[in-house]
Amino acid sequence: MEVGAGTMCPETFLRVTGPKPYKVAYVQPSRRPADGRYGENPNRLYKHQQLQVILKPSPSNILDLYLKSLEAIGIDLGKHDIKFEEDNWESPTLGAWGIGWQVMLDGMEITQFTYFQQCGGVDLDLVPAEITYGLERLVAFLQGKESVYEIEWTPGVSYGDVRLADELQNSVYNFEVADVETLWQLFAIYERECQRLVGMYPKYVPKERFPLLSAYDYVLKCSNTFNLLDARGAISVTERVGVIARVRKLAVGVAQAWLDQNTPEHAEAAAE
Amino acid sequence: MSERFLLEIGVEEVPDWMIEPALEHMRQLFTEVLADNNLGGTVDSVDATPRRLVLRASGIAEAQADETKAISGPPVSSGPGAVQGFAKKMGVSLDALQKAQTPKGEYWSYSKKVEGRKSIEVLAEALPVLIPKISFPKTMYWTGKGGVRFIRPIRWIVALLGNEVIPFELAGVKSGRTTSGHRLLGKPEVEVTIDTFADQLHTNGVVLSAKQRRAMIESGLGPNVHPDEALLQTLVYLTEYPSTIHGSFDRKYLELPREILSTVMRHHQRYFSVNVGGDNLAPEFVAVMNTSADPDGLVRLGNERVLRARFNDARFFWDIDLRRNLADRLEDLKNVTFQAKLGSYFEKTERVVLLAKQIAEAVGASRVMCGRAAQLAKCDLTTEMVKELTELQGIVGGLYAREQGESAEIWRAVYEHYKPVSMEDSIPSTVTGQVVALADKCDTLRGCFEIGLMPTGSRDPFALRRAGQGVVKILVEGGLRLKLSDLVGDNPQLREFLLDRAKYYFRDVRGFKYDEVNAVLTPRTEDLGDVEARLQAIRQVRPTENFEPLAASFKRIANILRQAQFTGAGTIDVSVLEPGPELDLHREFLRTSDVVFSHRKARNYDAALEAIGSLRPKVDLFFDKVLVNAPEERVRQNRLLLLSSLLTEFSAIADFSEIVTTN
Numbered sequence: 001m002e003v004g005a006g007t008m009c010p011e012t013f014l015r016v017t018g019p020k021p022y023k024v025a026y027v028q029p030s031r032r033p034a035d036g037r038y039g040e041n042p043n044r045l046y047k048h049q050q051l052q053v054i055l056k057p058s059p060s061n062i063l064d065l066y067l068k069s070l071e072a073i074g075i076d077l078g079k080h081d082i083k084f085e086e087d088n089w090e091s092p093t094l095g096a097w098g099i100g101w102q103v104m105l106d107g108m109e110i111t112q113f114t115y116f117q118q119c120g121g122v123d124l125d126l127v128p129a130e131i132t133y134g135l136e137r138l139v140a141f142l143q144g145k146e147s148v149y150e151i152e153w154t155p156g157v158s159y160g161d162v163r164l165a166d167e168l169q170n171s172v173y174n175f176e177v178a179d180v181e182t183l184w185q186l187f188a189i190y191e192r193e194c195q196r197l198v199g200m201y202p203k204y205v206p207k208e209r210f211p212l213l214s215a216y217d218y219v220l221k222c223s224n225t226f227n228l229l230d231a232r233g234a235i236s237v238t239e240r241v242g243v244i245a246r247v248r249k250l251a252v253g254v255a256q257a258w259l260d261q262n263t264p265e266h267a268e269a270a271a272e
Numbered sequence: 273m274s275e276r277f278l279l280e281i282g283v284e285e286v287p288d289w290m291i292e293p294a295l296e297h298m299r300q301l302f303t304e305v306l307a308d309n310n311l312g313g314t315v316d317s318v319d320a321t322p323r324r325l326v327l328r329a330s331g332i333a334e335a336q337a338d339e340t341k342a343i344s345g346p347p348v349s350s351g352p353g354a355v356q357g358f359a360k361k362m363g364v365s366l367d368a369l370q371k372a373q374t375p376k377g378e379y380w381s382y383s384k385k386v387e388g389r390k391s392i393e394v395l396a397e398a399l400p401v402l403i404p405k406i407s408f409p410k411t412m413y414w415t416g417k418g419g420v421r422f423i424r425p426i427r428w429i430v431a432l433l434g435n436e437v438i439p440f441e442l443a444g445v446k447s448g449r450t451t452s453g454h455r456l457l458g459k460p461e462v463e464v465t466i467d468t469f470a471d472q473l474h475t476n477g478v479v480l481s482a483k484q485r486r487a488m489i490e491s492g493l494g495p496n497v498h499p500d501e502a503l504l505q506t507l508v509y510l511t512e513y514p515s516t517i518h519g520s521f522d523r524k525y526l527e528l529p530r531e532i533l534s535t536v537m538r539h540h541q542r543y544f545s546v547n548v549g550g551d552n553l554a555p556e557f558v559a560v561m562n563t564s565a566d567p568d569g570l571v572r573l574g575n576e577r578v579l580r581a582r583f584n585d586a587r588f589f590w591d592i593d594l595r596r597n598l599a600d601r602l603e604d605l606k607n608v609t610f611q612a613k614l615g616s617y618f619e620k621t622e623r624v625v626l627l628a629k630q631i632a633e634a635v636g637a638s639r640v641m642c643g644r645a646a647q648l649a650k651c652d653l654t655t656e657m658v659k660e661l662t663e664l665q666g667i668v669g670g671l672y673a674r675e676q677g678e679s680a681e682i683w684r685a686v687y688e689h690y691k692p693v694s695m696e697d698s699i700p701s702t703v704t705g706q707v708v709a710l711a712d713k714c715d716t717l718r719g720c721f722e723i724g725l726m727p728t729g730s731r732d733p734f735a736l737r738r739a740g741q742g743v744v745k746i747l748v749e750g751g752l753r754l755k756l757s758d759l760v761g762d763n764p765q766l767r768e769f770l771l772d773r774a775k776y777y778f779r780d781v782r783g784f785k786y787d788e789v790n791a792v793l794t795p796r797t798e799d800l801g802d803v804e805a806r807l808q809a810i811r812q813v814r815p816t817e818n819f820e821p822l823a824a825s826f827k828r829i830a831n832i833l834r835q836a837q838f839t840g841a842g843t844i845d846v847s848v849l850e851p852g853p854e855l856d857l858h859r860e861f862l863r864t865s866d867v868v869f870s871h872r873k874a875r876n877y878d879a880a881l882e883a884i885g886s887l888r889p890k891v892d893l894f895f896d897k898v899l900v901n902a903p904e905e906r907v908r909q910n911r912l913l914l915l916s917s918l919l920t921e922f923s924a925i926a927d928f929s930e931i932v933t934t935n
Contacts, residue, residue: 037588042581060427063284077456081561081571083510086287099412101285106574107541107559115414127414146577
């Protein structure tokens, strides 16, 4: 599933809602079509790997834990410079935002740290901390490589060997070749299917069987298609606001249904 | 016995730009707590790093003073039941009551002793209320829905009165005497007293004083660094222990314009750029670390690597943007909203082009040049470079226009058309640039005022005050002679708004006295470009012996006319004038009018004001010897008319009755 960030994965987006504590870590390949650089930029990628960590609720020593995690992978903080610079995160397409920092290691952004405040337009019961590690950058840093493509993937094989064609070809597709008309049609199809599912939910029984996660997948497809159109320069600033609102409506619809599906009575019904 | 006080709110990293206002607010809130609770004492200092807000005070009483409060009871004239009831309510016997004389008669009264509370108790209640009140532009909650809101999570609190901990709890954090050092250089838990606090912090890698951190950065910058006060201020509050490192980059990037390189360094990386040979960029930078040293040079290498990637990106944008002609982007502006009710940037551009041509004609600039520059001005809004480096809008357009062969007059006008961006900033350097900048700002002002988007209080989302300020500055400093009504149309609110901006400019920026500014800038002022010359003249003539006394006389005249409700007009009947001071004044008035008129026409305001000043002896003599309120109606009206003519005739340069005189 194409996502722009680990946050959009249901393991984050849906799990952070509701009153249930949750901890999870996973690697999320994240695609941002507009960030593609034809494989020519040493640390900006169309598709990069994030290590996504969610601690819900966030422990009070969370920043210390985070710094220790850097030391654990071999960064001697005594020899480097760490700064926490204000960077609040917001995803208008998901109706989600949070407060936090970008963490700068010797001037390079290696982590986005966010205390979530809202998801799907709802105030969160427990405030989760989201830590998003940029894996390529960290590894390049650890290996002392000039460019992420020089990372040693396995002995004799570089990250460039594995990924460069992917970056080049997708940059060409996203910026030059993607068919705008087709993308708009796809957007509409995904949107329709998602709307159909969200519309079905209220009358459907038993609730726990309802495929909300499938509905959410269509939100993600819409979001990615929107990003592709954006990279292709097909969305004017005026239109932008409207398209974002369409995706947000889907995201908020699924998030609210999800909260309902996971309310105690439905959960109990599911357990029986 | 008075005590010293220390409060340290330990937080996760607070955004740098919010810290100073928060400190001032904290000082104000705490001063109020001291005053409201009669605790005495004063705030000695407020200090902060990204991780702590600190307030220190002294002279705080150990306890509030005991107080006696007079509680008034029933009138003495009322029955014994009432007074017994009052005594019972107060919990005392009858003989503890006194009689007190009041304007309403004699009343029973009881002097109740209120014992002062211990300051530590009062503070233990006040502080957990005070802390969340410190205002920040954007707050968060972290302990769960409905929890305390603050700028970032609070992780520790030191609260001491003398040697005692002021006990309270906020957001699950108990106050105590344990602070925390620098994340990398210090210990996570450090016990302190008021005396040892600053030293202990220093030992643990925290320089508490912003002034000292600033000095540490400044001493490491080196001689050729491009000065950047805003960046310096940011770094002071982004670090607990700042130190500098000097890095370099490949000369090949110097092919990119300096504006772009230095913005990437400043905006994305918070580096200072370095000048060489005057205004050229050296392939070097200075970064500020939040740690004491870079022993292995790793931090420098890391920063150099990051900068290379950033410059690569800038070059990517530069190349792909230049594949298209700037002018061809005009069409794209149809899709960029300026303001919902005011249409797209394409429509705005059409209006600005028209207005720029009109202004060009009025000031004798080239219609063709101004029109072309206005047409290109907003075309960079859809470039990748501006999407990435928003603060370079205009500048990027100018650079692309230059690259694509537009004439210097045009590309420079595009480049500078957002100027002046502040009161300190200069206006566009060419007349074409000034015309386009004026047209752009006036269009924004007109449009927003038309649809009711005037700035209110601190809310000014379209930065209209800055636009207004810019208009004033360009008119005055560019010496452009334009009628205000031609620029702002017939909107009286916008006119008033601009005159207000002009007053602010002349007073606060240029330092003219406020009464002089009020005298020259009247609601009827049309030509802002001329205001400065008049102010200069007043400034020059004011110390001369005749000026202030004459101004006082003019004020007197204005008062007399107002009291007489004189609105008359017409011609002075010379035959009614009394020989002596009155006739002399009239003769002097006629003579001076001619002189003043010709000086004024030549904009020779000093000479005009001096000529007006020379009237003084005749005016003084008139007031000395002549009774304005003559019993005979015809004489009185004629005298008022003489005074009124005098006032009107000589107020054309400045309204002297606005001048505040010393005697």
